[in-house]
Amino acid sequence: MYDWNRQRPSAMPYHRYRPAHDRVEVPAADRAWPARRITEAPLWVPVDLRDGNQALAEPMDPARKRRMFELLTTMGYKEIEVGYPSASQTDFDFVRHLATPGMVPDDVSVVVFTAARRDLIERTFAAIEGMSRVVVHLYTATAPTWREVVLGHDRAELHALIRDAAEHVARLAGDRDIRFQFSPEVFNLTEPDYVLEVCNGLTALWDASPDRPVIHNLPATVEVATPNVYADQIEYMHRHLDRRDAVILSVHPHNDRGTGVACAELAVLAGAQRVEGCLFGNGERTGNVDLVTLALNLHSQGVDPMVDLSDIDEVRRVVEHCNRLPVPDRHPYAGDLVYTAFSGTHQDAINKGLAHHAKRAADLGVPPERAPWEVPYLPIDPADVGRDYQAVIRVNSQSGKGGIAYLLHTRYGLELPRRLQIDFSSVVQRATDGSGEEITAEQLWELFHATYVAPGEGAAPVEWRTVEKAPGVHVFEGTLPGGRRVHGTGNGPLAALTAALAAGGTEADILHYAEHALDPGRGGRAIAYVELRAGGVTRWGAAQDTSVLTASVHAVMAAVARAREGTAVQV
Ligand SMILES: CC(=O)SCCNC(=O)CCNC(=O)[C@H](O)C(C)(C)COP(=O)(O)OP(=O)(O)OC[C@H]1O[C@@H](n2cnc3c(N)ncnc32)[C@H](O)[C@@H]1OP(=O)(O)O
Numbered sequence: 001m002y003d004w005n006r007q008r009p010s011a012m013p014y015h016r017y018r019p020a021h022d023r024v025e026v027p028a029a030d031r032a033w034p035a036r037r038i039t040e041a042p043l044w045v046p047v048d049l050r051d052g053n054q055a056l057a058e059p060m061d062p063a064r065k066r067r068m069f070e071l072l073t074t075m076g077y078k079e080i081e082v083g084y085p086s087a088s089q090t091d092f093d094f095v096r097h098l099a100t101p102g103m104v105p106d107d108v109s110v111v112v113f114t115a116a117r118r119d120l121i122e123r124t125f126a127a128i129e130g131m132s133r134v135v136v137h138l139y140t141a142t143a144p145t146w147r148e149v150v151l152g153h154d155r156a157e158l159h160a161l162i163r164d165a166a167e168h169v170a171r172l173a174g175d176r177d178i179r180f181q182f183s184p185e186v187f188n189l190t191e192p193d194y195v196l197e198v199c200n201g202l203t204a205l206w207d208a209s210p211d212r213p214v215i216h217n218l219p220a221t222v223e224v225a226t227p228n229v230y231a232d233q234i235e236y237m238h239r240h241l242d243r244r245d246a247v248i249l250s251v252h253p254h255n256d257r258g259t260g261v262a263c264a265e266l267a268v269l270a271g272a273q274r275v276e277g278c279l280f281g282n283g284e285r286t287g288n289v290d291l292v293t294l295a296l297n298l299h300s301q302g303v304d305p306m307v308d309l310s311d312i313d314e315v316r317r318v319v320e321h322c323n324r325l326p327v328p329d330r331h332p333y334a335g336d337l338v339y340t341a342f343s344g345t346h347q348d349a350i351n352k353g354l355a356h357h358a359k360r361a362a363d364l365g366v367p368p369e370r371a372p373w374e375v376p377y378l379p380i381d382p383a384d385v386g387r388d389y390q391a392v393i394r395v396n397s398q399s400g401k402g403g404i405a406y407l408l409h410t411r412y413g414l415e416l417p418r419r420l421q422i423d424f425s426s427v428v429q430r431a432t433d434g435s436g437e438e439i440t441a442e443q444l445w446e447l448f449h450a451t452y453v454a455p456g457e458g459a460a461p462v463e464w465r466t467v468e469k470a471p472g473v474h475v476f477e478g479t480l481p482g483g484r485r486v487h488g489t490g491n492g493p494l495a496a497l498t499a500a501l502a503a504g505g506t507e508a509d510i511l512h513y514a515e516h517a518l519d520p521g522r523g524g525r526a527i528a529y530v531e532l533r534a535g536g537v538t539r540w541g542a543a544q545d546t547s548v549l550t551a552s553v554h555a556v557m558a559a560v561a562r563a564r565e566g567t568a569v570q571v
């Protein structure tokens with residue numbers, strides 16, 4: 001029987017915890033969500049200025065709040081939770097600031113958050129005086145532990161408290177342009193029948209209609225189960241909420257198990273129409289669900305995300321400034337390293353994929369940024385979010401020839417022949433293995449130059465010329481360093497050069513020769529690459545010059561000089 005790697009029981013106190021299924025009744029498994037697909041973006045509601053802000057060690061000051069609000073409207077969010085105005089003077093003043101005419105774009109609604117307490121509700125209404133298109137968001141925790149331990153109420157008492165608060169909200173709203181939202185906090189640990197009793201009661205109390213729908217927001221306040229459990233809970237509510245066409249079913253996942261994004265996506269499959277979260281997942285503890293990841297996940301499936309993330313680094317800079325928290329290097333879509341490959345096989349595949357993409361775009365007659373994207377290892381085109389390809393490939397000891405060639409090509413215009421790529425890759429490997437560090441494009445170029453070009457610099461003829469005496473008959477004559485005159489004839493200038501070298505005692509066979517122009521930014525220069533065999537060893541040499549012939553002669557001499565270094569016998 002297979003028993004390799006048999007794992008041993010740990011000493012972790014895991015038995016202190018109960019599975020989520022024992023803590024909450026998960027409705028019957030008559031589910032349709034697994035077979036559904038997401039074909040349009042849900043309504044997004046960023047809660048950075050409330051849930052995100054309340055989780056910061058240094059909550060945003062008015063200037064940072066204004067910056068965050070501006071960012072959210074610029075990105076295209078149309079419903080934004082702007083604060084908990086009864087919680088602090090800063091929050092109150094910020095909402096009053098938004099009440100100034102012209103501060104909130106006409107097509108944007110603001111949401112204000114309040115607990116189900118009359119004093120807090122009244123302060124909330126004072127904050128929104130004079131504003132239109134406001135959503136008043138009332139919340140109360142409804143899960144058993146919160147009822148019993150935190151609030152000290154049984155089911156009926158808590159229901160009465162919520163209804164009293166909801167009536168107060170409706171009274172203060174009167175016939176103003178205000179909509180209502182309710183969140184049974186810790187929905188995911190609340191009995192489904194109790195959630196329905198409370199939510200359906202409020203739908204009736206607030207007289208929700210398709211023209212003036214109520215929002216029922218069902219939070220996974222603390223994520224406690226696998227995302228399929230949350231999806232089952234949401235689908236059950238979707239099917240059983242009264243006046244379904246007068247209810248916007250909203251979700252508000254947190255990320256305690258690291259599956260906030262999965263919870264939100266499965267909840268949308270299960271019937272949720274609206275998602276609350278924060279940019280890059282700021283929020284209490286491990287954060288709210290990340291709205292950037294959700295939006296770009298849709299983008300990567302060909303679904304319009306309905307927000308603008310075309311300059312993700314600018315979004316990230318503003319969010320980092322407002323929250324005073326960094327976005328990690330591996331953060332989906334936004335981290336510094338997420339479009340970068342270090343490993344050889346990934347680089348090789350990306351390199352080939354990018355070349356294939358460029359060709360496909362040309363074949364289709366469209367610019368590369370409009371052509372269908374199917375590049376291995378890159379789920380989206382970095383250019384879609386304003387990233388360039390500079391950082392896509394970076395080289396260290398895990399890298400292979402493809403990545404090295406890619407960097408030298410994109411940065412310096414070199415088109416290394418395949419065998420030279422292989423040769424140089426082992427040179428790079430030795431250098432990076434020794435240092436253990438990443439090697440930049442500049443350092444690669446320096447290493448390339450030192451390895452293949454520099455040896456020719458002291459070995460090139462001091463003066464030389466070639467003449468075509470008759471068609472196909474070339475003569476090379478020149479003076480080698482040290483003063484020796486050499487002379488040779490061949491069917492081309494390089495054949496004449498090797499004949500001259502042979503006459504001088506150095507037998508060399510050219511195995512491969514390639515040259516190309518470098519880009520115009522390099523002063524009209526050409527580069528030549530030569531692989532030759534001399535004295536029993538095979539070596540590459542390279543040289544650049546404005547003359548192709550000079551570059552070729554110097555490349556031959558560089559390879560000869562390297563072959564000399566590599567043989568015991570002087571060639
Ligand atoms: C999941 C969430 O994100 S919920 C939002 C959490 N956000 C915040 O707490 C940030 C802002 N909060 C605050 O600044 C303060 O808590 C305030 C101003 C709202 C209230 O402050 P205080 O009156 O000093 O009360 P404190 O915060 O100490 O305690 C909360 C009280 O409200 C009660 N309470 C808590 N939630 C609710 C609710 N949703 N509805 C009604 N009462 C509630 C608690 O039972 C407790 O009552 P008790 O004092 O009789 O035991």
Ligand SMILES: CC(C)C(=O)C(=O)O
Nearest residue numbers: 139183185186219221
């Ligand atoms: C009350 C709701 C909206 C909330 O912030 C949460 O449950 O995390």
